[in-house]
Amino acid sequence: MGTLKFSSFSITPSPLSVSHSTRMLGKQLNFPLLTIDSAAQFCYCKADVAATSLSSPPSNVGFCRRISPSVVKATWTSTLSTKHWILHSTTQIENIITSDEDQSKWEACKQALSAFNFSVEEKDKILGKAFGFVHSPYWGEERKKEVPKLEAVNGILDYLRSLSLSDTDLSKLLKKFPEVLGCKLEEELKANVKILEEQWSIEGKSLKNLILRNPKVLGYNVDCKGDCMAQCTRCWVRF
16 A cells, blocks of 8 residues: 655555545644545645635645546635635726725625625626626626616615515525616516416416526527527526
8 A cells, every 4th residue: 555645744554444544644743734634535735725726726735546636626626715705806897896986886785785795706606797897607798898787786676576576585695696786677587576476377476486496587688489599598488
């Protein structure tokens, strides 16, 4: 059996399984910065994590024979992708919205989301995806960047509340479908609710449950009727 190396020292395992040996080693060393992941069967030192690139695993990861570096790299990237994306999107927004007037409008719209207990980064993410400052596959082609207006954001939130959605419901909806804030209130949200009520006889509690389950229906504005128009994310054929 090979030798497991940890920085400047090495340990030769006993004829036990690698996962058991590394688990026992972690206990014996009593080293506060050492983390052992027996499920994935590799270990790394937290001291090196802060200086590590978000796109690659730490250089001192010791891989066992049953897991390849490429698998660990994919896991590592997946674990940190959300944080990396939020940091990137927030920085992107700050670089684009530079005038005092636009910054004031942006902050006012973020304040409108305060009832939902989002973090500052989450508010930027929601508004960024809704108004084109952060790419979203929902819009298909790149959405034109638009500094949101408080009246428009509040108008959509008030309308959604009128459909018996609580702030808890809205919090879930905005995380699932932040783009709703960038949809058109009259031509899309209200028109689509009318279609659901009149053509599908979906209203009241059933309508509320549908919106929570599939909030993208609020932004549908195309019906290809089976003859694809390459706007699938906003097409009624998905309903």
